[in-house]
Amino acid sequence: MAARSCLLLLSCLAVAAAAGMLRAARGQPDSNGFISIDCGLSGKAGYVDNATKLSYSPDAGFTDAGTNNNISAEYLSPASSRIFDNVRSFPGAAPGSCYTLRSLVPGLKYLVRASFKYGNYDGLRRLPMFDLYAGVNFWTTVNITDAAVAHAEEAIVVLPDDSLQVCLVNTGAGTPFISGLDIRPLKNSLYPQANATQGLVLAARMNFGPADTFIRYPDDPHDRAWKPWIDTMIYAEITTTKTVQSVEDDMFEVPSAVMQTVITPHNASGSIQLRWEAKPNTNYPSPEYIVIMHFSELQLLQENTIRTFNISINNMIVGNITPDYLYADSSRNTKPFRSSNQYNITLHATANSTMSPIINALEIFSIISTTTVPTNTMDVSAITTIKKQYEVKGNWMGDPCVPKTMTWDWLTCGYTISSPPTITGVNLSYNNLTGSIPEALSLLSSLTVLDLSGNQLSGSIPSELLKRAQDKSLQLRYENNPDLCVNGTCPSPEGDPKLAIYISVPGQRTILSIYIMSQQAIPTEVTAMDMKITNNFEQVLGKGGFGYVYYGILEEGTQVAVKLRSQSSNQGVKEFLTEAEFAQTLIRIHHKNLVSMIGYCKDGEYMALVHEYMSEGTLEEHIAGRDHNKRNLTWTERLRITLESAQGLEYLHKGCSPPLIHRDVKATNILLNMKLEAKIANFGLSKIFNRDSDTHVSTSILVGTPGYIDPEYHATMMPTTKSDVYGFGVVLLELVTGKNPILRTPQPISLIHWVQQRLQCGNIEGVVDTRMNGVYDVNSVWKVAEIALKCTAQASAQRPTMTDVVAQLQECLDLEYGRAGSVPELSIDHVSKTRTILEMDHLERVPLSTMSSGPSAR
Numbered sequence: 001m002a003a004r005s006c007l008l009l010l011s012c013l014a015v016a017a018a019a020g021m022l023r024a025a026r027g028q029p030d031s032n033g034f035i036s037i038d039c040g041l042s043g044k045a046g047y048v049d050n051a052t053k054l055s056y057s058p059d060a061g062f063t064d065a066g067t068n069n070n071i072s073a074e075y076l077s078p079a080s081s082r083i084f085d086n087v088r089s090f091p092g093a094a095p096g097s098c099y100t101l102r103s104l105v106p107g108l109k110y111l112v113r114a115s116f117k118y119g120n121y122d123g124l125r126r127l128p129m130f131d132l133y134a135g136v137n138f139w140t141t142v143n144i145t146d147a148a149v150a151h152a153e154e155a156i157v158v159l160p161d162d163s164l165q166v167c168l169v170n171t172g173a174g175t176p177f178i179s180g181l182d183i184r185p186l187k188n189s190l191y192p193q194a195n196a197t198q199g200l201v202l203a204a205r206m207n208f209g210p211a212d213t214f215i216r217y218p219d220d221p222h223d224r225a226w227k228p229w230i231d232t233m234i235y236a237e238i239t240t241t242k243t244v245q246s247v248e249d250d251m252f253e254v255p256s257a258v259m260q261t262v263i264t265p266h267n268a269s270g271s272i273q274l275r276w277e278a279k280p281n282t283n284y285p286s287p288e289y290i291v292i293m294h295f296s297e298l299q300l301l302q303e304n305t306i307r308t309f310n311i312s313i314n315n316m317i318v319g320n321i322t323p324d325y326l327y328a329d330s331s332r333n334t335k336p337f338r339s340s341n342q343y344n345i346t347l348h349a350t351a352n353s354t355m356s357p358i359i360n361a362l363e364i365f366s367i368i369s370t371t372t373v374p375t376n377t378m379d380v381s382a383i384t385t386i387k388k389q390y391e392v393k394g395n396w397m398g399d400p401c402v403p404k405t406m407t408w409d410w411l412t413c414g415y416t417i418s419s420p421p422t423i424t425g426v427n428l429s430y431n432n433l434t435g436s437i438p439e440a441l442s443l444l445s446s447l448t449v450l451d452l453s454g455n456q457l458s459g460s461i462p463s464e465l466l467k468r469a470q471d472k473s474l475q476l477r478y479e480n481n482p483d484l485c486v487n488g489t490c491p492s493p494e495g496d497p498k499l500a501i502y503i504s505v506p507g508q509r510t511i512l513s514i515y516i517m518s519q520q521a522i523p524t525e526v527t528a529m530d531m532k533i534t535n536n537f538e539q540v541l542g543k544g545g546f547g548y549v550y551y552g553i554l555e556e557g558t559q560v561a562v563k564l565r566s567q568s569s570n571q572g573v574k575e576f577l578t579e580a581e582f583a584q585t586l587i588r589i590h591h592k593n594l595v596s597m598i599g600y601c602k603d604g605e606y607m608a609l610v611h612e613y614m615s616e617g618t619l620e621e622h623i624a625g626r627d628h629n630k631r632n633l634t635w636t637e638r639l640r641i642t643l644e645s646a647q648g649l650e651y652l653h654k655g656c657s658p659p660l661i662h663r664d665v666k667a668t669n670i671l672l673n674m675k676l677e678a679k680i681a682n683f684g685l686s687k688i689f690n691r692d693s694d695t696h697v698s699t700s701i702l703v704g705t706p707g708y709i710d711p712e713y714h715a716t717m718m719p720t721t722k723s724d725v726y727g728f729g730v731v732l733l734e735l736v737t738g739k740n741p742i743l744r745t746p747q748p749i750s751l752i753h754w755v756q757q758r759l760q761c762g763n764i765e766g767v768v769d770t771r772m773n774g775v776y777d778v779n780s781v782w783k784v785a786e787i788a789l790k791c792t793a794q795a796s797a798q799r800p801t802m803t804d805v806v807a808q809l810q811e812c813l814d815l816e817y818g819r820a821g822s823v824p825e826l827s828i829d830h831v832s833k834t835r836t837i838l839e840m841d842h843l844e845r846v847p848l849s850t851m852s853s854g855p856s857a858r
């Protein structure tokens with residue numbers, strides 16, 4: 001048998017990657033759910049890939065690390081996919097660099113493909129080797145062995161989250177780089193060997209028969225790359241033009257175009273032999289493999305003819321097969337196997353067979369474990385908040401503690417067998433940090449060492465941290481921060497730590513003077529002092545749910561808004577105290593899009609909440625155009641306001657634990673400062689009002705404002721974060737239309753219905769606020785209107801989260817800025833039915849060869 005056998009050498013096969021990708025200039029999957037990124041592409045403009053007609057976008061929106069480089073001119077090739085013309089490289093000390101792919105579906109299976117061509121982009125002629133991670137799980141080691149050859153790594157994984165980080169890790173063997181990154185969703189029924197705990201890493205995907213035609217999208221709707229192969233010395237190609245059907249419950253959905261060709265030995269009694277070599281790496285020194293062979297009979301066999309062959313791997317029979325005419329079937333191992341370094345597959349006709357064996361296609365995967373546990377989620381969210389506040393870049397990417405070699409700078413992590421890794425040490429000393437010490441640090445429950453010394457931090461140390469330092473569970477260092485309040489004493493330029501605000505209460509002519517211990521961002525203590533009578537400041541800014549809001553000035557001149565409430569108003573003592581208690585929580589909540597609380601005090605019958613002063617008043621005043629001194633908001637300003645207020649709400653939902661539901665999202669609760677920056681006001685107050693207690697206030701009272709109330713909340717009396725999303729949707733509609741949430745036309749009709757009616761007829765111009773004088777991008781207005789209608793869906797489950805809303809509004813704003821610049825709208829052409837022709841010479845990594853005839857003809 002050996003003499004007649006033919007061997008294919010399948011060692012180190014790489015799937016040739018053509019590349020290609022997307023509408024993702026804005027980071028969103030396209031209509032197929034594909035994200036296609038050309039890594040290292042300069043500028044903002046993407047392009048449509050010639051071969052696949054998929055839209056590829058530049059990678060700037062997916063990573064904030066690394067630099068763009070063009071490959072050296074000698075390696076440029078017009079026949080090769082454009083993604084290989086440039087790379088993003090990650091030089092420098094940071095061990096890891098990540099791409100973040102968003103808007104994915106948790107629990108869904110995805111094909112992820114990373115493509116590489118070195119092309120001497122750095123002029124150093126040094127071929128690197130580095131590791132690749134899918135999320136926190138080791139994926140593979142990328143070993144670049146030829147500067148001219150395009151190389152791809154592909155994995156099939158089930159994602160636990162709605163985003164995936166793909167990280168390149170410098171292992172000391174050269175600078176990591178990447179040419180392209182693709183993600184394609186797969187039905188969960190496909191490739192059942194990939195599940196929540198194990199992933200598949202592609203070793204080979206062969207289409208037997210053709211010599212030069214790579215099959216990809218659109219022939220393969222999943223955009224797998226099928227590499228053509230035949231050695232005509234040994235094999236004949238058999239083809240059909242008839243469609244090869246899938247069997248029921250097809251687990252692989254091999255495209256008919258791939259199934260329509262087979263190879264078969266010229267010698268009728270010959271066998272087909274395939275061979276590959278194990279590709280061990282440091283994480284998988286002895287990898288396990290899954291082999292999937294695809295078969296379909298393409299010839300209508302005469303009576304008394306039969307094609308049956310046995311399949312053996314390393315001389316072990318794994319089955320025999322009689323392919324069905326024009327039906328795709330597969331032979332695969334369900335349990336991964338591991339043998340020597342070498343694997344031989346033999347297809348040998350059985351004794352009663354009158355025909356020689358055939359094979360249509362083959363896939364080989366190695367198995368990776370996807371059970372690596374990411375860092376404790378509380379710790380991740382706390383450290384992410386800190387990263388944002390201090391705008392830390394460096395290597396703060398991916399998971400903070402996993403993999404160990406990529407632990408973020410300045411952090412120390414604790415690893416145990418039974419629980420997720422935790423952050424145990426944070427050393428931010430001598431880092432030029434300014435501002436307050438983030439409260440989030442106290443959420444790191446395993447923290448034992450915190451070094452903040454040698455910065456310009458101000459404000460006071462969060463009490464939780466002080467407490468832990470006192471009971472010796474935390475080693476806390478904060479010396480050499482000249483502006484920090486220590487032991488209750490804050491340094492002050494005037495030398496007097498106390499600031500007074502004066503406010504008058506019209507009618508009663510009562511003045512409170514409040515001394516604030518600290519002018520820093522996080523005051524620790526506010527005490528009410530004596531009461532004086534003056535009438536120097538007598539300006540009512542408005543009336544909110546809490547009571548009247550007065551204009552005030554701190555002694556050192558800062559303008560503030562003071563909400564004053566008197567006990568004689570309709571509130572019991574109990575609520576009064578609850579408010580004070582709750583204010584302590586509110587005072588800790590800081591976000592640039594939330595009106596920040598500067599202090600609070602309770603003095604006798606008065607309780608005052610002191611907030612930052614928002615000079616441009618409420619959004620509602622701007623929309624209604626009531627104040628004729630105020631100019632009309634432009635579309636870009638409106639978009640920016642929506643995005644900023646969405647970010648404020650998102651923070652309440654995501655940044656606070658438990659999530660803080662605003663309960664009264666409306667245009668009058670969005671305030672604007674001098675720079676027209678939007679901030680959410682009155683968050684949390686409705687919660688106080690709604691406390692269940694033995695007084696007249698109870699949860700059975702609906703909180704909110706007509707026109708903005710979530711119908712589901714109305715029905716159940718249980719507010720959720722989606723109730724806020726609903727209210728926000730109404731605000732979006734107000735910004736688009738310039739109209740009130742309830743229109744009188746003359747019958748009262750909700751703005752939502754009014755807009756729905758018009759949009760159903762495609763009449764966007766009919767709803768847009770005329771005060772924008774027609775200056776807006778219709779697409780972006782459409783998009784915002786669509787977001788608004790999704791937010792105001794009747795069923796809360798159908799509404800997006802604030803995080804989704806933020807992402808979509810960001811996209812709109814990017815579009816708007818892009819309009820001013822030059823981001824073209826990329827369209828996706830699904831029409832092309834032609835096969836993808838790619839030049840093998842530029843894509844093939846290791847030529848397939850046969851034992852008998854040397855390197856195969858291409």
Ligand SMILES: *[C@@H]1O[C@H](CO)[C@@H](O)[C@H](O)[C@H]1NC(C)=O
Pocket residue numbers: 050078082
């Ligand atoms: C795409 O194909 C057209 C027509 O063959 C060719 O002119 C163009 O240069 C190709 N573009 C790229 C980027 O390969």
Ligand SMILES: *[C@@H]1O[C@H](CO)[C@@H](O)[C@H](O)[C@H]1NC(C)=O
Pocket residue numbers: 042068069070086
């Ligand atoms: C790469 O080449 C493109 C097109 O020639 C050019 O616009 C871009 O600036 C180059 N990028 C780098 C990093 O040199």
Ligand SMILES: *[C@@H]1O[C@H](CO)[C@@H](O)[C@H](O)[C@H]1NC(C)=O
Pocket residue numbers: 143144145280
């Ligand atoms: C990388 O590839 C080269 C060339 O094939 C090979 O000699 C080397 O052993 C490989 N390194 C690793 C770690 O796999």
Ligand SMILES: *[C@@H]1O[C@H](CO)[C@@H](O)[C@H](O)[C@H]1NC(C)=O
Pocket residue numbers: 193194195196197198334
């Ligand atoms: C994934 O598949 C492997 C191998 O069949 C199996 O051992 C494991 O339990 C599966 N995991 C899940 C979550 O189904």
Ligand SMILES: *[C@@H]1O[C@H](CO)[C@@H](O)[C@H](O)[C@H]1NC(C)=O
Pocket residue numbers: 001003004267268269270
């Ligand atoms: C075909 O295979 C048979 C059995 O291995 C062998 O005897 C014969 O020489 C082969 N024919 C050719 C043309 O190679």
Ligand SMILES: *[C@@H]1O[C@H](CO)[C@@H](O)[C@H](O)[C@H]1NC(C)=O
Pocket residue numbers: 275314315340342343344
């Ligand atoms: C695979 O086939 C080759 C060539 O015939 C042989 O040298 C090798 O020992 C075989 N390996 C195994 C594991 O059977």
Ligand SMILES: *[C@@H]1O[C@H](CO)[C@@H](O)[C@H](O)[C@H]1NC(C)=O
Pocket residue numbers: 310312315316317348349350351
């Ligand atoms: C496959 O079938 C042929 C013909 O019956 C037989 O000679 C051969 O031994 C079988 N292969 C193995 C590995 O048993």
Ligand SMILES: *[C@@H]1O[C@H](CO)[C@@H](O)[C@H](O)[C@H]1NC(C)=O
Pocket residue numbers: 306308320350351352353
């Ligand atoms: C041919 O032989 C194989 C085993 O060698 C057997 O499984 C199969 O049923 C046979 N087919 C026919 C049509 O007899």
Ligand SMILES: *[C@@H]1O[C@H](CO)[C@@H](O)[C@H](O)[C@H]1NC(C)=O
Pocket residue numbers: 430431432
């Ligand atoms: C801190 O700022 C000083 C002065 O601007 C600068 O010299 C120093 O490099 C900075 N240190 C760090 C760690 O950024």
Ligand SMILES: *[C@@H]1O[C@H](CO)[C@@H](O)[C@H](O)[C@H]1NC(C)=O
Pocket residue numbers: 486487
């Ligand atoms: C703060 O108070 C503690 C305990 O009373 C004392 O040990 C520490 O030295 C004080 N720190 C400063 C800077 O005064």
Ligand SMILES: *[C@@H]1O[C@H](CO)[C@@H](O)[C@H](O)[C@H]1NC(C)=O
Pocket residue numbers: 628629630631632770771772773
């Ligand atoms: C705002 O727009 C309206 C309608 O176009 C216009 O009548 C009004 O003068 C504009 N206001 C200002 C301040 O420009």
